Amino acid sequence: MTRQPPTFPSRGPTDHSVRDQIVEAAMQHFGHYGYEKTTVSDLAKAIGFSKAYIYKFFESKQAIGEMICASRLAMIMAVVDQAMAEASSPSDKLSRLFKALVQAGSELFFHDRKLYDIAAVAARDNWPSAAGHGERLHRLIEQILREGRETGEFEGHTPLDEASHAVFLVMRPYISPVQLQYNLETAATAAEQLPALILRSLAPR
Template sequence: MTDTQPTTPQPRGPVDHGVRNQIVEAATEHFSLYGYEKTTVSDLAKAIGFSKAYVYKFFDSKQAIGEVICCNCLNQMRQAVDEAVAGADSASERLRRLFGTLAEAGSRLFFQDRKLYAIAVVACEEQWASARAYDAHMQQLILQIVREGRESGEFERKTPLDETAHAIYLVMKPYLDPLQLQHNLDFVEVAPAQLSSLILRSLAP
């Protein structure tokens, strides 16, 4: 539906994807076990048997490694949303699935791997490129759904398109943004259905 995608940070150093993947895999395991903040580049180098200097040939900082892992996590959420939305036969159903799948995918990551979820939170707090791209993709997806709903006659056309899409984005943000989702988990089972129904009533022509 939309071409916007979270972008993986550009690699540096030798073109050796095997080593780069080893570093990312080791970092994913360490971050999952000990957390992003408590893991150092030295820890990662030791885990894979490389010197810290060699790791720096591929990544210029711990954040650069975290960016790749964060991008992988957010890509999983984005793909789940895109697949759910693509299978709907109306703009109204796409909007419902967008909201529901976002909340489901985010809460699943939160409960299954809290420390990796914490990386996504840091990325949103510090506005990493992976988090910005993920957010932009979701905004574009909302805009596209609203546009299609207007074209099909499902949604009203009086309110400016950008204003409508942005308002929906703001309503969804507590369940779209990992930083905010962690504070809204008590309502994650009921909020997506209730809020999407409210949005759809407001969009009726």
């Protein structure tokens, strides 16, 4: 069964200005103290709201984190979409996909370290936003492989789902927030060498 895109539960009035105010305070606190060290009580004190009032708009701290995480993952996917639009072939798409993901993830890590931690928590705990992001990438890889088979660029003997899953697993240490933080030193090299290796393995026999 296909997982539906993540939704962000709210309670009470859907006043976007108040929700935005809560999210802005959360981003500041998460960015300074980290997601796991920030409590809903901290956010309530920072905004001047009661804790109960915040729960009218978000059912939990995770729901707030989900909204922030989803926005960061959307930024990464925007980079990916741009890379796909500039690609000239399925092979080029696969190479650009890997490089775009590594670049976007690395930049988020270095320039937004504490907010990057939210993505790491989301991936570790399999939040809907992180799970949906992984599924979108998996589908994109499968689509690229299918296109490559149709154009004769890629072999067609291996079952498509098996091949796409294998490619995703090769990429995962450099695109998963949990794993990328431990692979930053090799990320630039991996973004060049691993796509080349993958493409050689996909070449028609």
